[in-house]
Amino acid sequence: MGLAYSVARVVARVASAEDVAHARQLSLTYQASDGTAASPTVANTSVSGVTSTSASVSAAIDGHANATTCSFEYGTTTAYGSRTAADPLPAAAGSQSISDTLTDLRPDTGYNVRATCTNAGGTATGGNAAFRTLAVGSSSGDRVTKVLTIVEENHGYDQMLAGMPNLKSLATRYGYATNYDALTHPSLPNYLELAAGPTFG
Numbered sequence: 001m002g003l004a005y006s007v008a009r010v011v012a013r014v015a016s017a018e019d020v021a022h023a024r025q026l027s028l029t030y031q032a033s034d035g036t037a038a039s040p041t042v043a044n045t046s047v048s049g050v051t052s053t054s055a056s057v058s059a060a061i062d063g064h065a066n067a068t069t070c071s072f073e074y075g076t077t078t079a080y081g082s083r084t085a086a087d088p089l090p091a092a093a094g095s096q097s098i099s100d101t102l103t104d105l106r107p108d109t110g111y112n113v114r115a116t117c118t119n120a121g122g123t124a125t126g127g128n129a130a131f132r133t134l135a136v137g138s139s140s141g142d143r144v145t146k147v148l149t150i151v152e153e154n155h156g157y158d159q160m161l162a163g164m165p166n167l168k169s170l171a172t173r174y175g176y177a178t179n180y181d182a183l184t185h186p187s188l189p190n191y192l193e194l195a196a197g198p199t200f201g
Contacts (some may be wrong), residue, residue, distance in 0.1 A: 031075035040117040052107035059115035106136035
């Protein structure tokens with residue numbers, strides 16, 4: 001028959017103010033009709049403060065007066081794949097707010113996020129919220145102040161990132177160029193133009 005409060009069974013038998021106070025105390029633990037604790041209710045997942053590499057996320061949680069832990073799952077698809085650290089909520093009745101900051105995101109990339117909470121009654125997930133990080137250098141995003149150029153001879157881009165994890169971390173965090181072509185072959189004229197502009201014949 002859905003959720004029922006344990007206090008309902010007590011109030012039916014109370015006859016004094018002391019009994020009423022005791023019944024209210026018992027009501028602090030919400031129970032399902034079979035006597036087990038109620039699972040959390042997760043609502044209103046929202047995203048704000050989006051930059052090219054980060055975003056603030058929040059959600060409204062009702063743990064039904066049971067101690068509850070919550071985290072945010074996020075990723076570029078609704079399979080998510082990443083999760084923030086668990087955030088404990090006190091065993092209080094009513095809605096509570098949780099928030100966190102997602103960092104090390106890729107610029108100009110679509111992301112999905114949802115809140116996931118667990119208590120003695122089980123695990124519940126909130127609705128998905130989609131957002132897109134800003135492009136590096138966009139009018140409302142981060143301003144480009146430095147450009148790092150790295151030339152790798154006879155190696156593909158994926159090979160370079162696989163062999164240079166620190167560089168991959170910087171590229172993932174700050175962005176990288178993918179639309180470029182060689183001027184000619186072999187390589188020397190490309191290096192000359194890259195460094196000085198002309199190829200000097």
